[in-house]
Amino acid sequence: MEADRYSRLVSWLKILFPLIALVLLSTLFLLSRAIDPEATIPFADTEVQERLRDQQVTGPFYSGTTDDGDLISFSAEKLTTPRGQTGTNEAEDLRAVLDLQSGAQIVMDAARAKVDAGADQAELIGNVRINTSTGYSIQSERMTSNLTTLDIASPGPVEANSPAGEITAGAMTITNRQDSAGSQMLFTKGVKLIYTPQSMKE
Incomplete structure (x- = not known):
């Protein structure tokens, strides 16, 4: 068994x-x-959708002429159109170069910028620096610039090195109005100048 x-x-x-x-x-x-x-790879579709929604251009460049005949050019590391908005762009590592009819040159650099073509305005944000061929070096955290005329403004405090010395002010504007004799730089709101004679600089 x-x-x-x-x-x-x-x-x-x-x-x-x-x-x-x-x-x-x-x-x-x-x-x-x-x-x-x-x-x-679940991230692949998400990445594609992000790029479609936030249109992105690497290394953009634009050049043109202002209403006053000055040459102006914009370049950036990256340009995006947030959420598909038309007419509004955000730029990173922006540089703007203005060659004035007078022969002077103005170079602006900023960490970020918001460009509104409809309003003809650019807002520069974060470590904004301006260098001019006439010997001015200006720094501020925020400035605005017109896209078709030379009209730059810093609504907040600025620090500058100039041929005359160090300048601090609560605001600043640079304009090139047709009724004025060339471009003008104006410091306002509590201006302080530490004068340095040319002989001491040399």
């Missing part, structure tokens, strides 16, 4: 083991088909 039971058990196991192996293989096959190969 004992031998018969053993023989039956062996016979059943011979049938059962292959069936178990078949079930396991079928399960692995079904699981492998359930995996979507594109699901292994």
